[in-house]
């Protein structure tokens with residue numbers, strides 16, 4: 001049994017294979033290719049711990065062997081939630097090596113997100129951390145076990161004597177040897193998460209072939225070397241620090257990934273100096289903090305070669321400060337968990353580097369910039385971005401209706417981003433038409449939060465819109481029509497109680513008597529956004 005996904009039409013798969021993009025190798029090859037020559041090289045540094053490639057593979061194999069002996073394998077899915085620690089990658093490769101298809105929830109996700117993912121994939125296995133608020137008691141686990149019969153649970157940092165201890169399984173060899181059995185490379189390897197714009201989060205099925213290509217191509221574009229060291233300070237599960245080129249890119253060339261729990265500058269600076277980190281992937285809000293922190297006292301991090309910035313719109317003003325402040329290069333990255341990734345070139349002119357988000361990385365990334373009439377606009381004009389290519393998916397998981405709205409008949413994914421393309425193919429992201437708030441690169445689907453707000457007995461209408469914030473880029477304001485005035489803390493407490501991640505809670509609320517409507521009777525969010533941003537500026 002394999003996990004369902006929307007396949008690329010044959011003529012495309014054939015072309016992607018002919019051009020060598022798809023090599024029909026499983027993602028686990030990223031690790032196994034170092035089993036011989038680079039087995040002594042350090043693969044992961046996590047606090048006081050470090051793992052060379054031999055140990056890394058041995059631990060992944062051990063866990064895979066134990067899971068196999070518990071009858072878990074091909075056709076099974078896993079719900080995984082681990083923070084930024086070595087175990088995240090060990091678990092990832094272990095699952096892939098026995099054909100288990102995981103979804104890696106972000107550490108900030110809570111009950112509602114995890115329940116929703118579970119409802120979609122019906123997991124056979126749950127791997128999580130006992131120190132996470134959701135798993136510090138057994139209530140949520142009991143609930144999941146009731147719903148998904150036969151669910152195996154593995155917890156990190158639990159009693160090592162327990163059958164559910166992840167560490168216990170990593171500490172000893174399984175009784176029976178492991179039989180490697182990843183899914184076929186043309187099949188789904190794992191699910192990525194979409195920031196989404198709908199009521200329920202969408203899952204993105206990524207195949208070995210397409211994801212492996214995106215990693216290899218990213219490694220080329222970024223010219224990584226095996227002596228490089230990558231600081232993973234963004235959530236490890238996110239597509240950007242995982243694959244652009246991210247941890248998988250650094251593993252692919254046998255380099256080292258250094259873990260940080262979050263992008264807080266002082267701790268990251270300490271780790272960079274201590275471990276001679278060369279590369280880091282950041283989001284714009286983190287860069288702003290890094291620049292402030294690097295100035296006082298003046299600090300240059302001499303090992304750093306490249307700071308990548310992506311995930312949200314990055315002002316030219318801030319971009320220009322990166323090279324002089326840190327004495328290293330800047331690279332802008334514009335990507336999406338659905339696929340397409342654009343990079344600025346390492347030797348781009350200042351103009352291209354500071355004022356664009358680069359070019360799609362594959363010669364076979366097809367890009368269309370469309371006007372309101374659905375026709376392609378001229379270079380230099382703003383339009384919505386649609387794309388298809390060898391690593392851009394053709395559909396979300398089991399989302400027939402939604403797919404019909406965001407994937408067109410030719411298989412282009414309509415990203416909802418407003419971009420301008422220059423004659424030489426560079427993209428500049430100038431805005432968005434999708435109903436999403438980009439809060440410091442954490443994406444919030446407005447509809448998901450609005451639905452929950454409407455489940456409050458006193459709230460009659462709700463609209464979540466973005467407002468400009470100097471640090472986060474955007475924050476969220478909930479416009480409410482309500483029978484009584486609730487305070488911001490009350491609204492946030494209510495939503496927290498519903499079980500959503502903290503970053504989705506509104507930063508502000510505004511009460512209005514009536515929602516402004518568009519001519520077709522939808523809530524006029526453009527108007528709400530404009531009036532709010534004007535009145536508060």
Ligand code: AMP
Nearest residue numbers: 194195311312313333334335336337429
């Ligand atoms: P997701 O679909 O959740 O993976 O989020 C991808 C979205 O993040 C894109 O469609 C853009 O809206 C946004 N994004 C990513 N990188 C950038 C960037 N460099 N500049 C502006 N927006 C970005």
Ligand code: DBH
Nearest residue numbers: 239240310311335336337
């Ligand atoms: O925001 C993103 O999703 C993103 C940004 C940069 C991404 O998925 C990526 C690079 O691969």
